[in-house]
Amino acid sequence: MSAAADLSFRPADEADLPQLYQCDPYSKVHESRQLELRRMVQQNSCLIAVAGSRPLGFAVLEYSFFGNGFIPLMCVATEHRGKGVGLALLRALELQCHTAKLFTSANASNGPAQRLFSRAGFTRSGIIENLDEGDPEFVYFKVLPTASQTANPSVKGTSRKRAAPYVER
Numbered sequence: 001m002s003a004a005a006d007l008s009f010r011p012a013d014e015a016d017l018p019q020l021y022q023c024d025p026y027s028k029v030h031e032s033r034q035l036e037l038r039r040m041v042q043q044n045s046c047l048i049a050v051a052g053s054r055p056l057g058f059a060v061l062e063y064s065f066f067g068n069g070f071i072p073l074m075c076v077a078t079e080h081r082g083k084g085v086g087l088a089l090l091r092a093l094e095l096q097c098h099t100a101k102l103f104t105s106a107n108a109s110n111g112p113a114q115r116l117f118s119r120a121g122f123t124r125s126g127i128i129e130n131l132d133e134g135d136p137e138f139v140y141f142k143v144l145p146t147a148s149q150t151a152n153p154s155v156k157g158t159s160r161k162r163a164a165p166y167v168e169r
Contacts, residue, residue, distance in 0.1 A: 012046040024075040059089040069097035071104035
């Protein structure tokens, strides 16, 4: 049985931060990631996947990628990977996204994330070199259904009526 069957989603709050750090192995050893996660939570950009009272993972949706929806960070607790949690988080963010285009990225070395994005209907859109030495970043893109979306008219290729929220950095 998949862990995703019993999931609910809610915005993460500051009380969730210790559990978010536990889901994200990188934040366990990098204070800069903890500070970035705190900022994302404070800006109400972080969605947490919960089963019962246990957080199984989280994902962040921002509008910092040329005015389009962008998922800069997504983590599923190690023991819950491969059980549908990541796919469910992506679907939840798609429903929340205010633009017609949604982007995300993964390192070339991160095969599991690449396979997840492919299963979720994302396609490769480009490569960014020189972020991590010797490990390029693959950019992924998905056109979202118009029925559930609003638009950012300032972004070429969208046909929605309401602008995406602006998040100040």
